[in-house]
Amino acid sequence: MTSTDRTNTGRATAVALTALLAAGLAIVPTTTAAAAPEAKRAPICTSKAHPEIAKRLDQRIRQEVRLREGTISVGVSAFDGDLVCALGAKNRFDAASTGKVVILGALLRTAMDEGRELTSREKELATDMITVSGNDSAVELRNQLGPERLQRFLDLAGMHRTKLHPEGYTGLMKINVRDQLTLLGVLRTENDVLGADERAYARGLMGDVIESQRWGVPTGAPAGAGVYHKNGWLPYDNTDTWRINSMGGFQDTSIGDYDIVVLTDGNDGMQYGVDSIGAVAVGVHSVLTGESLRTLSQPTEAPEAVSDGSDRA
DSSP, X not given: OOHHHHHHHHHHHHHHHHHHHHTTOOOOOTTOGGGSOOOOOOOSEEOSSOHHHHHHHHHHHHHHXXXXXXXXXXXXXXXXXXXXXXXXXXXXXXXXXXXXXXXXXXXXHHHHHTTOOOOHHHHHHHHHHHHSOOHHHXXXXXXXXXXXXXXXXXXXXXXXXXXXOTTOOGGGOEEOHHHHHHHHHHHHSOOSSSOHHHHHHHHHHHHTOOGGGOOSTXXXXXXXXXXXXXXXXXXXXXXXXXXXXXXXXXXEETTEXXXXXXXXXXXXXXXXXXXXXXXXXXXXXXHHHOOOGGGBOOOOOOOOXXXXXXXXX
């Protein structure tokens, strides 16, 4: 382009801008970030019957997660499923020992299919697997069931985004908050997957988790609430970066029964992940029940940072 062409182009642009301004039109540069309209943030909590609680819970979850490092996904179901929260619903996490609840569910469903009670050996293994997070017991039950029965349970439960590990490792099963909420719902409410006795049995084991493993989503639960849960804690090999997960149900509270799931990855140490889950859990419990922290049950500190070993089981 010649200097004359550039001059003519500049004059033409100036004339066009003058005409637009004269017509009262504002010119906003599209490259200016501050001037671009902010995208409307989709809510993570929704409820038809309790919209104000859903709004407060949405804000509290975001607030707690924003203060922590790493990847955190949160799921909540309350008021018989009317209120549901799902932050990071598409994120997939290694299950760690929370995957043992899938094995338990598959075991109970298999016994139902076969029209029998659990054997004394199966009860012994299930108790060890859930209450103390025993890996050897999980391996024995997993091998007894096989991948087909485990997948059948997932399919019946509608846990379509949960993926079993190709080599069967319980802790490397891929999970997400929506499917974990679905699993808790299967354990709590009447359904075609597990019968009332099977659901009560599973909740009973999860309610008898040993004291040193009662951290996670029970942190800040209302005093007197019935609590059943399962945690997972798994570092990456030769690092202090941890995957820390917790899922559980809460019964007989002032608002009825509800479920909470918090899945995390990229934690700098086990305690950091435990603290992240605890902060979220306290926020959820307090918003849902309206109780202050002073009246909530006290949190339990995490045990010594030793892997749950579920990536080898």
